[in-house]
Amino acid sequence: MTIAPSFRIDPTEFSGKRVFVTGGTKGAGAAIMRRLKAAGAQTATSARNAPESAEDADLVIRADLATPDGVAAAADAVTARFGTLDILIHCLGGSSTPGGGFTAATEAFWQQELNLNLLAAVRLDRLLAPPMIERGTGVILHVASIQRRLPLHESTIAYAAAKAALASYSKSLSKELGPKGVRVNTVSPGWIMTTAAEHMVQRLAESGGTDEATARQGIMAALGGIPIGRPAWPEEVAELVAFLASDRAASIHGAEYVIDGGTIPTV
Template identity: 45%
Template sequence: MENKRNHENHLEGKIALVTGGTKGIGKAIANRLMQAGAKVIVTARTQSGEANPAYHFIAADLSDPEDVIKIANEINELFGGVDILVNNMGANTSPGGGFSTLKDEHWDEALQVNLLSSVRLDRALLPKMLEQKSGVIIHISSTSSRFPIWESTMAYSVAKAALNTYSKTLSDEVASHGIRVVTVSPGLNKTAAIAAFLEDLARNANITVEEMTGKLFERLGGVPMGRMAEPEETAELVYFLVSQRASYITGANYIIDGGNFPVA
């Protein structure tokens, strides 16, 4: 019984920040880290639903450099830094239709939300990790970074591909200082965001959501497991990667997509 308790609480004493942690994959990650004993800080533009008293919530827009500084200052003042940083913030906000529909502002927003928000937060919180010579940074990317759909994810896919390269480069720089940096690339997860995305595509194509879901699976080359992931399944991978069990893992990009990706 004692061994089981220690196993379940092995993140006890760790401070973790999860961005975009009020819904979807981010919420599932925050819940899983808390279950493992971590003190969890969650940031998002607004609190979604009822506030969870188990978390320390910071309202912030990570595409705003001043808000990133505000987050770092509050965390350093209250907690002395973080041991675990999960950069989960990201969204496909650009219109579909390919290159001709994407204006400069669409490209800029995609890069701000999906790349630069993580770059800024890493830069703000890494100094404390470097001081303590330990820490884990997880960047939540997407299989879209390597398997883009020009009709609907062009800017998003490009930004996530840049995040992958940045994450690998950062891991090389800080590995010798005791800090691990890992990328997680989920495929389709059953979240409110993907539901809204499918509803929008279905409306534009004048077909049902079920039909559009089938077409999306076909467009992606099929999902051998035949379903989307539950956010909790993606969170379980993140939980493993931030734990001591993954102590020799850094610089890698873990794809979790039900077998969808077309190459090994």
């Protein structure tokens, strides 16, 4: 396996920018936090169980964004600290539905996946986007997944459906907010080399009565393979997000950017 890449960063690119990254304490979200803070941004994130130390954030909010109350508390805390945001990045997401196909995805799992992967973003946008609209400037990025196009029916059927809805919602939002000065785009990663991804491998191995290597190969096979031969590093996803959030992407709006190593086999 190759070593995680490092990139040259302009330490002033996001100076003065106020950024809220959901799911920014681990995985790709944490990499996004590090990247933007290194470029001068003021950063905030949230977690259900906020870590005692989060050096990549100026503000860590303890809140469960899968609930309306948690979203409201996070929005209040961000507004109290930063006022109007410049950049809002929805990186929160994940799947806890066990393997076993559609019958294993009970009502409770469906509601859980929708709350986490779709409704958290919808609710937070509703609270934090209006001040951006009033100022006539801002950036909103939704992190979806290539599973919206390549769902894994064995284990992530509800997650994939929620991410498909998130991508559709993001496109709809872009049509409304673009004329008001707020750019909206979607980033859809493939398999990312994160702790959460490894936990999914472990769950599949346990539910299938096999080992992790076999489960990992099963995921690769279900995806149709990854032409570059590996998952993406979180730092690579963070570079794409940083570009789309920056003024360098000022005319990019209502678009979806896939970062999957070539996994999706169609144009």
